[in-house]
Amino acid sequence: MAHAIARLAVLALVLGALLTACFEPDHSLIPPAQPVEVTSGLTAGDIFEVRVFGEEDIGGSFQVQEDGTIDFPLIGRVDVTAKTQGELAALLEEELGQGYLRDPHVTVILTERENLEVSVLGQVQRPGTFPYAEKLTLVQAISTAGGLNELAHARRVKLTRKGPTGAGTYEVSVKAITDGREQDILLQPGDIIFVPLAPI
Structure with missing residues (x-):
């Protein structure tokens, strides 16, 4: 008897998983x-992170000022206008290598690009448009908008791309992502996320 109940329980779990899969969208279609390559170069308002290998006190987060410069430790004012991440890293390595550091290795990572945005609308706590950041995911964007509210339909979120x-x-299906059944989705600038109302 116990064996039969166990078999029924397993069957119920399998059927439940199949039904869930049937009613959830196919993420492979996206x-x-x-x-995002900063091929156009950095502009005023852009925010990026600089990492200097083995020198944690020198790097940090920097925002390009209206005049196209940043104030960098040891070096002072640096004109970053129209430079890509790679070009800026090479310039900083060259400047830091002139009497400050021996063979410096610099990495520049764009964290916020002026005029590059994603929108999160519908049933979230704070709907709106937010700055795009490198490697931003769908769940992170929804989190930036305060997360889903109690009326959200987590299995039928719409992504316009x-x-x-x-x-x-x-x-x-945000539910499938947060449950670990699907991978989170990387976003690109201009993406619009709309969270609909759950059915009553």
Whole structure:
């Protein structure tokens, strides 16, 4: 008897998983996010992080000022206008290597790009438009908007994205991501996330 009950319990779990899969959207249909290259160069308002290998006190977070410069430790004012992340890293290595550090290794990571944004709308605590950051994911963006509210339909979130053939809207199950059944989705600038009302 106990054996039969156990078999029924397993069958119920399998059926439950299948039903859940049937009612959740296919994330593989979403075109992958296009990598963001700062090919146009840095502009006023951009925020980036500088890491100097083995020198934790020298790096940090910097914002490009209106005149296109930053104030960098040891060096002073540095003009970063129109420089890519790689070009700025090379410039800082060159400047730091002139009497300050021996063979410095610098990494520049863009964390907030002026005029690059994503929108999170619908059933979230603080709907709106937010600055895009490198490697921003869908769940992180929803978290930035305060998270889902009690009326949100977590299994039918809509992601609108521009792809090579134009804009398309795709359904995403945030529940599947937070449960660990699906991977989080990398975003790209211009993405719009809409969280609908859950059915009554």
